[in-house]
Amino acid sequence: MAKITFLGAGSTVFARNILGDSMATATLADSEISLYDIDGQRLKESETILSAINKGLGGKAKISAHLGVENRKEALRGADFVINAIQVGLYEPCTVIDFEVPKKYGLRQTIGDTLGIGGIMRALRTIPVMADFARDMEEVCPGAWLLNYTNPMSILTGYMQRYTGVKTIGLCHSVQGCASGLLKDLGMDDKIKGRKELIAGINHMGWLLEIRDKNGNDLYPEIRRRAAAKNATEKHHDMVRYDYIAKFGHYCTESSEHNAEYNPWYIKARYPELIEKFNIPLDEYPRRCVEQISVWERDYHGLVASSQGKTHTRSEEYASYIMDALITDVPYKIGGNVLNNGIIPNLPPEANVEVPCMVDAYGINPCYIGRLPVQLAAMNMTHVNVHLIAIEAAVTLKKEHIYQAAMLDPHTAAELSADDICKMVDELISAHGNWMPRYK
Numbered sequence: 001m002a003k004i005t006f007l008g009a010g011s012t013v014f015a016r017n018i019l020g021d022s023m024a025t026a027t028l029a030d031s032e033i034s035l036y037d038i039d040g041q042r043l044k045e046s047e048t049i050l051s052a053i054n055k056g057l058g059g060k061a062k063i064s065a066h067l068g069v070e071n072r073k074e075a076l077r078g079a080d081f082v083i084n085a086i087q088v089g090l091y092e093p094c095t096v097i098d099f100e101v102p103k104k105y106g107l108r109q110t111i112g113d114t115l116g117i118g119g120i121m122r123a124l125r126t127i128p129v130m131a132d133f134a135r136d137m138e139e140v141c142p143g144a145w146l147l148n149y150t151n152p153m154s155i156l157t158g159y160m161q162r163y164t165g166v167k168t169i170g171l172c173h174s175v176q177g178c179a180s181g182l183l184k185d186l187g188m189d190d191k192i193k194g195r196k197e198l199i200a201g202i203n204h205m206g207w208l209l210e211i212r213d214k215n216g217n218d219l220y221p222e223i224r225r226r227a228a229a230k231n232a233t234e235k236h237h238d239m240v241r242y243d244y245i246a247k248f249g250h251y252c253t254e255s256s257e258h259n260a261e262y263n264p265w266y267i268k269a270r271y272p273e274l275i276e277k278f279n280i281p282l283d284e285y286p287r288r289c290v291e292q293i294s295v296w297e298r299d300y301h302g303l304v305a306s307s308q309g310k311t312h313t314r315s316e317e318y319a320s321y322i323m324d325a326l327i328t329d330v331p332y333k334i335g336g337n338v339l340n341n342g343i344i345p346n347l348p349p350e351a352n353v354e355v356p357c358m359v360d361a362y363g364i365n366p367c368y369i370g371r372l373p374v375q376l377a378a379m380n381m382t383h384v385n386v387h388l389i390a391i392e393a394a395v396t397l398k399k400e401h402i403y404q405a406a407m408l409d410p411h412t413a414a415e416l417s418a419d420d421i422c423k424m425v426d427e428l429i430s431a432h433g434n435w436m437p438r439y440k
Helices: 011-025 040-056 069-076 090-104 117-138 153-163 175-186 222-235 239-248 273-277 284-307 317-327 373-395 399-408 409-413 418-435
Strands: 003-007 032-037 060-067 081-084 143-147 167-172 194-201 205-213 332-339 353-358 363-366
Touching: 003 011, 003 069, 011 032, 011 317, 011 332, 032 040, 032 069, 032 117, 040 060, 040 363, 060 069, 060 239, 069 117, 081 117, 081 317, 090 284, 090 418, 117 153, 117 373, 117 399, 117 409, 143 153, 143 317, 153 167, 153 332, 153 353, 153 363, 153 373, 167 317, 167 353, 175 205, 194 373, 205 222, 205 373, 222 239, 222 373, 239 373, 284 363, 317 332, 317 363, 332 363, 399 409, 399 418
Parallel strands: 003 032, 003 081, 032 060, 081 143, 143 167
Antiparallel strands: 167 332, 194 205, 194 353, 332 353, 353 363
């Protein structure tokens, strides 16, 4: 019987998916499931929903809830697997601050959870909490695997892998749906089944390096033709990534609303017409947060009712498949976030990269990729620069490294002067108050 601890269990829908998957997996069905959060109401809601799902699946799992920092070690004690899905500072106050302060300086964002000033600030307030998790895990469950789902993925996972003794893998579901979503969107549904693909790069900018049909035929020439035609004739949700295909030759894993803010070209105060041209949803993440908050209370009781006595259909999220493979020694392939260490030779060894990994009883083992096409490595490197310096800021507590990370962010640097970037960082640090450590 495995023990699974879920940190940030108040993320109820996500906890339901991941832990529902676990309870629907024969190897994991009788697991001890330990829920942890600092929000008592949301923790109780998750416990209620998961208990209902457990009942519907035969009631084999043992579920407990642990509230508050003082109970965290007990939640973790003896765990085999720890799933991290926290959001430090939540929508209010911290996400609001991440968006509203930069707006004063003319800097607009779409998601702000991975790169840019929003991603940097989110990382700096999350790393201290994850450092606490690591210390507790090293004490009470030193052999556990940490499955990290929290953004900014590359910065947080990279920190854990470089500065703690916790076995950590970073997971993002953008890899699973990348190729099939592209083919479906381009009317190439008949090519989805049996396709072969290779995806590698960094989180949210992993590149679809190769894609072939079941007979081994290269699908990229037709993808390029259809993507160019669609961008020229339609307004649609994925125009930035289709422009990537035209400009850089390859498609990438994460959505266009994310990638619009990962570079200097699409969100520009000097060229406001680009927002319309590429159908870019500014302030998308705050809008989603408001919508999710407004519907949660309405939907909660229905969610509980729909879970009563019903089985859970296992999703494509990696977590349950990883845990199953580690226990059974039946290999399973994932796209995971790991330290580079030569896997992609034209990215730094300390970079956190997203590559195919094989999972079995011997662990999670990344596959060698080789050099990326030079233009793709260059795109990734603009992110890696920010990742590494943001981690340096968190480790040293030197404010100068926060300035440097922000100045090297491609979108921020394209819009603001170096002096204004430093002023903005100071204002953000002040506004976040105790959500961040003190920087010198």
